[in-house]
Amino acid sequence: MTLIVALDPPPGAGDPLEWGARIIGETGAAASGFKIGLPLLLKVGLPGLERLASLMPPESLKIADLKLADIGPVMSSAAEAVASAGYDAVIAHGFLGVEGALDELADTCRSLGIKLVVLVSMSHPAASRIMDPLLDTLLEEAIRVDAWGVVAPATRPEIVARTRRRLGPGYIILSPGVGAQGAEPGAALCAGADYEIVGRRITRSPNPREEAFLVLEKQREAVSRCRA
Amino acid sequence: MTLIVALDPPPGAGDPLEWGARIIGETGAAASGFKIGLPLLLKVGLPGLERLASLMPPESLKIADLKLADIGPVMSSAAEAVASAGYDAVIAHGFLGVEGALDELADTCRSLGIKLVVLVSMSHPAASRIMDPLLDTLLEEAIRVDAWGVVAPATRPEIVARTRRRLGPGYIILSPGVGAQGAEPGAALCAGADYEIVGRRITRSPNPREEAFLVLEKQREAVSRCRA
Numbered sequence: 001m002t003l004i005v006a007l008d009p010p011p012g013a014g015d016p017l018e019w020g021a022r023i024i025g026e027t028g029a030a031a032s033g034f035k036i037g038l039p040l041l042l043k044v045g046l047p048g049l050e051r052l053a054s055l056m057p058p059e060s061l062k063i064a065d066l067k068l069a070d071i072g073p074v075m076s077s078a079a080e081a082v083a084s085a086g087y088d089a090v091i092a093h094g095f096l097g098v099e100g101a102l103d104e105l106a107d108t109c110r111s112l113g114i115k116l117v118v119l120v121s122m123s124h125p126a127a128s129r130i131m132d133p134l135l136d137t138l139l140e141e142a143i144r145v146d147a148w149g150v151v152a153p154a155t156r157p158e159i160v161a162r163t164r165r166r167l168g169p170g171y172i173i174l175s176p177g178v179g180a181q182g183a184e185p186g187a188a189l190c191a192g193a194d195y196e197i198v199g200r201r202i203t204r205s206p207n208p209r210e211e212a213f214l215v216l217e218k219q220r221e222a223v224s225r226c227r228a
Numbered sequence: 229m230t231l232i233v234a235l236d237p238p239p240g241a242g243d244p245l246e247w248g249a250r251i252i253g254e255t256g257a258a259a260s261g262f263k264i265g266l267p268l269l270l271k272v273g274l275p276g277l278e279r280l281a282s283l284m285p286p287e288s289l290k291i292a293d294l295k296l297a298d299i300g301p302v303m304s305s306a307a308e309a310v311a312s313a314g315y316d317a318v319i320a321h322g323f324l325g326v327e328g329a330l331d332e333l334a335d336t337c338r339s340l341g342i343k344l345v346v347l348v349s350m351s352h353p354a355a356s357r358i359m360d361p362l363l364d365t366l367l368e369e370a371i372r373v374d375a376w377g378v379v380a381p382a383t384r385p386e387i388v389a390r391t392r393r394r395l396g397p398g399y400i401i402l403s404p405g406v407g408a409q410g411a412e413p414g415a416a417l418c419a420g421a422d423y424e425i426v427g428r429r430i431t432r433s434p435n436p437r438e439e440a441f442l443v444l445e446k447q448r449e450a451v452s453r454c455r456a
Contacts, residue, residue: 008302038294039302042309045273066266069297069321071352074236074267081270093297095323097354124299126325130365137358 001032002189002219003212004061004174006199007040007052016043020052023203030212033061035197036087041066046085053086061089061195063174067119068092072104079108089115091151094138095131098145106145115148120163123153123177135159139166153177154188154196164192178215180204185215186222229260230417230447231440232289232402234427235268235280244271248280251431258440261289263425264315269294274313281314289317289423291402295347296320300332307336317343319379322366323359326373334373343376348391351381351405363387367394381405382416382424392420406443408432413443414450 005027013019024034034056036049044052053062064082068075068090079090092105102118109116120138121131131138142150149172152163160175167173172195175188179201188196198215205211233255241247252262262284264277272280281290292310296303296318307318320333330346337344348366349359359366370378377400380391388403395401400423403416407429416424426443433439 037302038296038298039305039309041269042274042306045275046270047273067297068266069295070266071350074265077267078270081267093321095358096350096352097358099354099357100352101354122299122324124324124328126327126329126369129327130323130325130362130369134358141354141358 001030001216002195003031003216004033004035004063004195004197005031005202005212006035006037006065006176006197008037008199008203009040009043010200010204016040017048017051020044021055023208024052024055026209027202027212028057028060030209030216031060032195033063035063035065037065038067046081049082049087050085062087063089063091063117065091068105069096070101072101075101075105076108079105079112079114083112083114087114089117089148091117091119094118094120094141094150095134098141102141102145106147116145117149117151117172117174118142118145118147119151121152121156121159123155123181132159135162136166139163142171143167148172149174149194151176152193154183154193155181157183157187157191160188160191160193184222185218186220186226189219189223190226229258229444230423231259231444232261232263232291232423232425233259233430233440234263234265234404234425236265236427236431237268237271238428238432244268245276245279248272249283251436252280252283254437255430255440256285256288258437258444259288260423261291263291263293265293266295274309277310277315278313290315291317291319291345293319296333297324298329300329303329303333304336307333307340307342311340311342315342317345317376319345319347322346322348322369322378323362326369330369330373334375344373345377345379345400345402346370346373346375347379349380349384349387351383351409360387363390364394367391370399371395376400377402377422379404380421382411382421383409385411385415385419388416388419388421412450413446414448414454417447417451418454
């Protein structure tokens with residue numbers, strides 16, 4: 001499947017652990033994985049993240065998206081912590097580069113048996129100005145550390161397509177930005193992504209389960225159109 | 229004073245809250261402030277960070293160094309969380325840029341009454357290759373959001389000096405890298421920094437209080453030499 005649910009609790013969601021447990025329960029059958037981030041960590045702590053990971057289907061991707069952006073030892077220490085809490089992938093910024101940063105994190109991920117995902121592009125306006133000129137460099141860093149995958153925004157399918165062309169088929173591309181941020185389900189898949197990450201559209205829906213299956217269906221329709 | 233102590237618990241430090249409380253107690257008289265990071269957050273959670281902030285002298289800088297590197301709403305949510313825990317400064321990466329990222333974080337910091345510190349350079353080897361060519365751009369982003377200060381590494385005094393020349397006197401420069409990472413106390417101050425951030429050299433010393441005062445003394449000696 002092609003859907004990853006981002007667990008960012010909305011304001012007024014009540015107890016974030018109960019909220020997360022409910023979303024995981026409702027969307028687990030439609031989602032290939034779940035992604036947690038810094039706001040949830042700040043709310044529930046590592047023990048809370050561990051509890052949520054334990055509720056995710058065993059075969060699902062469990063992605064800790066702390067957007068790591070520090071020197072090697074700090075990122076490695078964070079990777080060890082989230083791996084111990086049951087997460088099997090971490091996201092780090094490509095602009096840190098290899099030497100003294102991603103190299104050490106990649107070694108740590110390998111020894112922990114978890115996946116390293118390198119963020120190479122973002123969707124906010126300033127990213128076009130500052131990060132876009134670096135796209136080829138950041139992809140090169142991801143390749144040099146033999147990352148499992150990269151993150152590139154669904155809101156900018158031309159970036160996803162460039163990323164796929166540069167990486168070839170041997171890497172996973174994860175694309176956030178579908179739904180509330182404006183991309184249609186399937187747009188990133190058609191451009192070459194493997195998974196679309198969807199947050200608010202599903203988690204703030206009155207019926208997250210139904211909405212998750214609707215996103216899957218719309219992804220399938222879009223892919224069958226673009227590959228026709 | 230010119231010393232900020234980085235509270236990164238070493239392996240085998242035992243209970244991280246007891247460790248942090250001890251370091252704060254021993255070094256509070258020598259330090260102008262304290263800096264916590266992601267590894268400590270992962271160990272003690274936001275309630276633990278709040279407890280440590282409550283032990284820091286009231287007038288000290290209390291810096292949450294999560295190296296924020298995300299879109300505006302996510303960074304703002306993190307800033308609100310650490311401000312609620314008693315921290316009065318946050319560090320975010322300059323490469324995120326203004327529009328849709330630092331602009332929103334800066335607004336949030338202003339409304340919370342906390343300081344925004346923008347990271348413009350780092351000390352690991354890959355940073356020279358990827359971040360250095362962007363230094364002027366990242367300083368420009370810091371100026372555009374009217375940051376309180378910036379972070380530039382003590383291990384590379386020429387970067388600190390370039391940063392001070394570009395920013396003029398109206399911004400605070402914080403420089404990590406003194407001690408275990410190799411910079412001598414005072415090197416960054418002589419290049420134009422306002423504070424040096426020291427971690428392991430003090431926190432892993434058998435006598436953190438004595439070591440903190442020794443660093444202060446060495447800073448004063450270096451500054452009196454370089455300004456002679």
